[in-house]
Amino acid sequence: MEAVYRTCAQTGLKVHNHAERLIRANAVAGVVSILFGGIAAVLVLLTRWPAVHLLDPASFYRALTFHGINMLIFWIIFFEIAVLYFAGPIVLGSRLAWPRIGWVSFVLMVAGTLLINIAILQGKADVMFTSYAPMQAASYFYLGWILFAVGALVAVCNFFASLVVAKAERTYTGSIPLVTFGAATAGIIAVVTLAHGAIIYIPTWLWSLGIIEKIDPGIYRLIWWGLGHSSQQINVTAMVSIWYLLATLTVGATPINEKVCRSAFLLYILFINLASAHHLLVDPQLSPAWKIWNTSYGMYLAVLASMIHGMTVPASVEVAQRKKGLTKGLFEWLAKAPWGNPGFAALALSLSLFGFIGGITGVTFGAEQINIISHNTLRITGHFHATVVAGTTIAFMGLTYYVVPLIFRRHLISTKLATAQIYLFGIGMTIFIGGMTTAGSYAIPRRHWDVQFATSLFQPPVEAAAFAFLGIMGVGGLFALAGGALYVLITVGSVLFGRRVPDTPGAVPLAAMPQDKGQHVPIKGTTVLVLVFLASFIIYYFLNWKWLAAIWIVK
Ligand code: HEM
Ligand SMILES: [Cu+2]
DSSP states (O other), X not given: OOOOEEEOTTTOOEEEHHHHHHHHHHHHHHHHHHXXXXXXXXXXXXXXXXXXXXXXXXXXXXXXXXXHHIIIIIIHHHHHHHHHHIIIIITTTOOOXXXXXXXXXXXHHHHHHHHHHHHHHTTSOOSTTTTOTTSOOOHHHHHHHHHHHHHHHHHHHHHHHHHHHHHHTTOSOSSOOHHHHHHHHHHHHHHHHHHHHHHHHHHXXXXXXXXXXXXXXXXXXXXXXXXXXXXXXXXXXXXXXHHHHHHHHHHOOOOSOHHHHHHHHHHHHHHTGGGGGGGGTTOTTSOHHHHHIIIIIIHHHHHHHHHHHHHHHHHHHHHHHHHTTOOSTTTHHHHTSOTTSHHHHHHXXXXXXXXXXXXXXXXXXXXXXXXXXXXXXHHHHHHHIIIIIIIIIHHHHHHHHHHIXXXXXXXXXXXXXXXXXXXXXXXXXXXXXXXXXXXXXXXXXXXXXXXXOTTSSSOOOOOHHHHHHHHHHHHHHHHHHHHHHHHHHHHHHHHHHSOBOOSSOOOOTTOOOOOOTTOOOOOHHHHHHHHHHHHHHHHHHHHHHHHHHHHSOOO
């Protein structure tokens, strides 16, 4: 296939036609998936809210399976493939190495999506997102996972091949930009992750066909989480790369120290797989030494990486803002930031919600001892909605508002509405997560149709306060759902009906601030924010040890 390029009038970037079309296709598939997952979210939310308790048990578990997979696998991974094709060929002004294979991998992923969704909707795969053995689904459900994973793996290889092509054809000079570097780290982790997917889903598929007699549940969990957890690190890595990109696009920030940022990305590759062990902290077959080693010493190095990015990104914003003369006091740079720009709103919300809520709860619940009071409660779902929804999803939403004009070449139908969408979704999600996590600390279980266990032989006592927090979760969830629906509406509306972006050169949003090395710009504001973060972390961590101690009252 012949490579055809256009020059983007807005950014001056050379855009390869096949890369552009594949970005569009993957982004559209992602948006369709978040729509599917969102519809299921309405049903799941209204069932977990005891005042409504909408669905019957079978439909609840079906909707929950559908929600988890469409959101965390399809929405996130289709979008990530689009990000890889953007961060590789487009940012480097090069071509996608294998256009035809790009379409093959897209078709494989769509086929996998269809098989899985059909199996769930037919009621033949009520096995949850994790599909733990010995629960069994129809064989084409597992085949769907395999097709999707192979498709995604091929897409990642295509991205790496494109980096090689760009280097060989010298489309850039020096080292690759940080965004591309971050995307490459995500790609490497993706290969490891998808390998775990193949190792676990191929035998499980054979088991569903009757070829293998039995799958050991313990081994299943161990390997499955090599997929389930590591894929969260792809999300984090992609999200952090988008933070850097959004900081450049919105305030013209450049990384304050490339070496530090790049080393932090490397820490993810080295240490993240160990952290998968935090999903097995109450499993009986593993020793405490194994659990503590993997979830403490190893995992903290990956956490360190996130904390480094959590500091360097706002610091780069502070430096860029101060250079524009916003130097008054500690926070003029922040107060006068472009809060009305949907990209900046998304950056600020994604970074702070991911760090303050997702990060702090994650490290705390991932400690072996604390895990016993959070495992399998709604505290866990509260935690990961803060990471993959308030963190990753908001970052993706913010980036979408740049992808639409740059790649679909349409203006947004309304930038104001887009900004409002980000705030509505972010604030709704914060309320939802607060309610959910607190309800979980009253021992409300996750993945359970009935909070009260009304039909069980043994009814555990449920404190009245738990119902109040489940109500807060319900109300916050509805706001967030409205924000999510608005995202789909604005994106689809702009792609179909937005004014065309003209081919005449316009402002150059990608143009970064020149980095004048000699000038020393203080980052006092960021330092204060970092200290507030660390203090919150310490307080929350020790509160949890106190709660743990309070469980066994010795008289
Ligand atoms: C407004 C948006 C959303 C709402 C209101 C919502 C609500 C919920 C609720 C109520 C549950 C059930 C918790 C339980 O009973 O254990 C749940 C589970 C889940 N959600 Fe969401 N969610 C939203 C968006 C998302 C997004 C964007 C993602 C991923 C990127 C996501 C990933 C998940 C996963 C993986 C589960 C667990 C599924 C399982 O246990 O198998 N959610 N969500
Ligand atoms: Cu994990």
